[in-house]
Amino acid sequence: MNTTEVLRQLSELGDVFTKKEAQEKLGMSTKQLNYYLEALLREGFLGRVTKGIYTLSLEPGRASSPMSSFVLAFKGYLSKKAYSPDYRFSGDLDYTPAFGGAE
Structure with a gap:
């Protein structure tokens, strides 16, 4: 398999x-997957939002913006959760500041 086919x-x-989704889709070892992900990151086809979450663009350099990566990842996360048959929204939201805000 070549980089174009992986993309x-x-x-x-x-x-x-x-x-994890990429590995399941491609059916390759972690070492092979890391090789292709790093190559696509260098070429600008992928952006890394955080460890293990990626954004994709079919135009080189378009997936690298941190803000667009965040927005796309959040959008993708919400859409996957909303359409997952296993997801059940409880209605409980945690508004606790993540970094020790005022109590």
Whole structure:
């Protein structure tokens, strides 16, 4: 499999995907997957939102913006949660500041 084929198959996962989803889709070892992900990151076809979450663009350099990566990842996360048959929204939201805000 070459990088172009990997990119084509990853595009079937959508704009945002996890490393686990990519590995399941491509059916390759972690070492092989890391090789292709790093190559696509260098070429600008992928952006890394955080460890294990990537954004994809079929245009080189378009997936690298941190803000667009965040927005796409959040959008993708919400859409996957909303359409997952296993997801049940409880209605409980945690508004606790993540970094020790006023109490």
